Amino acid sequence: MFSFLAQTETPAPAGADVPPAESPEAAAGFFVDIYQRVMDALMDKVNQFAAFLPDLIIAVVLLVIGLIVAKIVRNVLTKVFTKIKLDDLLDKLGIGQLFGKMGIQSGPSEFLPKLIYLVILVVVIQVAAQAAGIEDVSELIGKILAFSPRVVTAIIILLVGFIVAELVSNAVERALDNFGLDYARTLAKILFGFIFILFLTVALPQLEIETELLNATVKIMLGGLAVALALALGLGLKALAHDIVAGVYVRDLYKVGTEIEVDDETATVAGVGPITTKLQRPDGGFFIIANHLLVSDKIRGRSAE
Template sequence: MAGPQSRAVGVNMETSFSLKKTVLDVLTSLSDSFAAFLPRAVTALIIFLIGLVVAKLVARLIRTSFERLKVDDLLEKVGMTDILQKFGMREAPGFLLSRLVFYLLLLLFTQSAAQAVGLTAVDNSISAFFSYLPHFLAAAIVLFIGMLVAQFAGGAVTRSARDSGIDFAHILGRIVSSLIIFMAGLMAVTQLKIDAEIVHSVVLILLAGATLALALTFGLGTREITRNLVAGFYARKLFAVGESIEVQGVRGSLSGVTPLLVVIETANGLTTLPNAIFLEDVTRQES
């Protein structure tokens, strides 16, 4: 008859055997998983390295093409370089484009590598990024074209106002440029598929209020200023500085025409009159 000691030894042997079998099963499972994962990992690494080489070659091709075709010089003439510098991008457009294409290609090959090793989360994230990328590019193009138009329109307004003798010509140009950029920004937000209905409503209300306020201001509060500005514009076209004129009983040499006043040098000194007198009184030119 077996004693208690022999039964304890049997239980210990069974427990030891069971633990050993469990460890062996775990190690076997790990080795099988590693053996199955290793080919996929090697495949993913090869895909990533190929993508790295392809991305570098394409980026170099873009930079070389821009340099040989003088594309950077052309873009600088149309103002693209200045716009990029406003966003803190000091490099040439060709270099920036090559870097963008490099990272996009690298990301695309990274997605293929993630698919090879079964990283579904990474694959889905990159797919979502590329699905949204066309909207982002469309918004960037709209905003960029808007900034080009704003730069051209602002410069044209500034030159026209300066030629008309308006002292705040630069401010007018900046206002026109800012309005165009603002509208381009709203269009860019729409391209991003962001719900901007509330923003559009607020903007329409603000623009309507600003337009009404501006109309009332010019219609009621600044009628005389507007008349002087218009009269001064035409006076500079009709009369030359140094020419002898007589207007409203003042005779002398025309010293200058400011946006609001005409300056006449008489025998008693300088006399200033509002430009509107050219619209109200007969002006005589003396030879």
């Protein structure tokens, strides 16, 4: 009786869901299915890598060969540029100094081979990426290389502008120094900036950069400079122009060594400048007098000849 009660199962309440009993075979099939999916995914990756491996090997070989070629070209160019003394040649032309002013520490014979080395490497990387089927990298480098002629053109324009601005500003500074202007260097620097900005407005469109605002700014600045120079020449430089013109006559009238009397003081002409004349006293001292005074005032003198 008791064994019968022990073997009797309590019936489930009415309406309750009874989960189906899972057999050991069903559980084993579940894990086998997961294992099979994992193995299929791994084999798929292995097959993809096996298919990619030949292209990868070709890309690596191309990179190694390209690196070797780039180094050989760099070393050969460095030796050639050093042998022909490219640095000295560019220094004589006034171009070598630009590298230092642009923050490039190495000379042209060392910098240019490095630049060519980098260009070759970029091309090699693009070819290797294309061989390996890495289209994103290949397309990106291709776009960079396609845009590089514009960059090179812009750089050349800026270099030419830098050289022209440097030459013109130096010439103007020397000319103004000969006139004895204390602010010659400042004016030369301002002129350098304007010339370089003009070339900058030509270079930026090569990079597809809008320059309408910059062009308008340059026009306004040039207009303001023209007005300022006109006022300065008409007002502030009137006396200066008087002395410059008088200096032409003073050089003709009073040669170096001529003894003259100025304000009851005897002195010898030591030199005639664009604006002033240097007079030396008998005791070795000297004083400076404006050129127009030697033309407008009554001067007594004795010729040096």
